[in-house]
Amino acid sequence: MEQRSTEGNDTAVETRGLTKRYRGGQLAVDALDLSVPRGSVFGFLGPNGSGKTTTIRMLMGLIEPTSGRARLLGEPMPRAARSVLPRVGALIEGPALYPFLTGRDNLLRYDAADPTADPRTRVPRVEAALNRVGLAAAAGKKARAYSLGMKQRLGLAAALLQPRELLVLDEPTNGLDPQGMREIRSLVRELAEEGTTVFLSSHLLDEIEQVCTHAAVMAQGRLIAQGTVAELAAGSRGxxxxxxxxxxxxxxxxxxxxxxxxxxxxxxxxxxxxxxxxxxxxxxxxxxxxxxxxxxxxxxxxxxxxxxxxxxxxxxxxxxxxxxxxx
Ligand SMILES: Nc1ncnc2c1ncn2[C@@H]1O[C@H](COP(=O)(O)OP(=O)(O)OP(=O)(O)O)[C@@H](O)[C@H]1O
The missing domain is CATH 3.30.70.100 (Alpha-Beta Plaits)
Structure with a gap:
């Protein structure tokens, strides 16, 4: 039986010995101990294949860990998924979109499928989210005509339909041009200033340096270092x-x-x-x-x-x- 503790109260994400071995035998995540302080913009950094997406899937309760445990906003996952996930916005691996619906209608539909969303405020919330990610002008276009970057923005808008305590973003600037990247980065900073903890994965070092206060470095499924970005950079000599x-x-x-x-x-x-x-x-x-x-x-x-x-x-x-x- 798990002990009740105050553990994780000031951490937005906490994992202990989190491990995933895929059925084929691939050890994708190896005994991961992550600690993401509340209020941080936390960069989850590692080359392709280092286990970032697998970790995020476990955090969000989309796949079961082989061993170890994870807490989101102080609650155990996946056990507390129902109460925790409404407080967490996520953008994972390209959002599922209805290609024949417009961007706006995709968001309306997404929100309608969320039992915690208030239908009376749906339309203004959708418009606000579209504005926030810079999609207002393209909101009437069918999603199948969206570029990869526009799809990313739409996914981000879906994560922002409600106020969130934590945003989990898997490679949020993937597929965006430099201008689009800058916009998403400034949006992330803005959200952080409003008090949202942002956990974002990236394989782009300069992206992490530009927006993150903290980072963890992954390689081959293992955590190599974590701390503030300043501490991590100071670990190497100039x-x-x-x-x-x-x-x-x-x-x-x-x-x-x-x-x-x-x-x-x-x-x-x-x-x-x-x-x-x-x-x-x-x-x-x-x-x-x-x-x-x-x-x-x-x-x-x-x-x-x-x-x-x-x-x-x-x-x-x-x-x-x-x-x-x-x-
Ligand atoms: N469903 C799966 N079945 C078996 N192996 C998998 C599965 N998903 C991922 N892997 C393997 O697990 C390892 C970690 O993959 P993961 O996608 O978590 O890494 P990543 O850091 O997110 O990389 P990327 O940025 O390319 O998504 C890789 O070796 C990958 O091939």
Whole structure:
């Protein structure tokens, strides 16, 4: 019997040991411990096939986990599905649409199928959702004439027909052009400002960096890291770039100060900034100190910069592989 606890009260999504092995034997999700704080925009990041969709399906009660458990808004899934799911909007793998109905009629019909939706407010809610996702002008077109991006927007509109505490979006910008991506990202930020927790999966690193406060990184069904985006990016070292007509001297001085992986390209010297040691006495070496050391040694520094470590650097550092953005 499961104990009643206060666990998960301030987390919108929480999983413990969540595992899915498909019937063919494929271990798609392997002992996943996710913790999505309420109020966050949480990026669920991983290359194609890393288990994101499988996880989302388990969270939403669409498939049974092989083992482990999941909580949505503090309630166990799939047991509490009936009471929890009305508080959760979801866009999963391209929404099911009636191709011969217009976008607007699709939403009216979708809302009519929702027993928790108030029919008296249906029409204005549908119009508001269409406006929100930028589909008002195309609302009278048949859904079969919609582009993939328009279908995505319509699916998002369906998720927004009612106020939600949590939105679960599987690759929400999939199929959108850059302008459409920007619009959806700003919509996500807006929703977050209104207090909705947004859990979105993506294989696009820069997307996660642009909109998310927190992220989890998946690879091959396993969770590799999770935390705030700033923490994750800080886990990898930034790169230093110096432009100088004295590259050999610059390399010597930088090496003495712990810079590694030094590369000379004409007058451009780059290297990995040293990571502060775990000891408390190890004051982190500031890029400015390195610049001063170069100048003291008579190196003519024409330009000096430290490139901020990105989530991509962190991902590569964590997985030891590049990020596959194919598909
Ligand atoms: N119904 C299924 N039966 C068997 N294996 C499956 C099934 N669905 C997914 N898989 C496998 O499980 C693994 C994880 O797939 P999943 O779709 O969850 O990954 P993903 O990160 O969402 O990738 P994508 O972005 O391509 O959807 C993959 O190896 C996939 O081939």
């Amino acid at each position: 790169r230093l770039v110096v432009t100088t007509p004295d590259p050999a001297d610059a390399v010597r001085i930088l090496k003495e100060h712990g810079v590694t992986d030094l590369v000379i390209l004409d007058e451009r010297v780059s290297g990995e900034l040293p990571v502060p040691g775990p000891g408390a006495d190890d004051a982190p070496l500031e890029p400015a100190d390195l610049n001063a050391a170069l100048v003291r040694a008579g190196v003519r520094v024409r330009a000096f910069g430290a490139e901020r470590a990105s989530l991509e650097d962190a991902f590569v550092a964590l997985t030891g592989e590049g990020f596959d953005v194919a598909g």
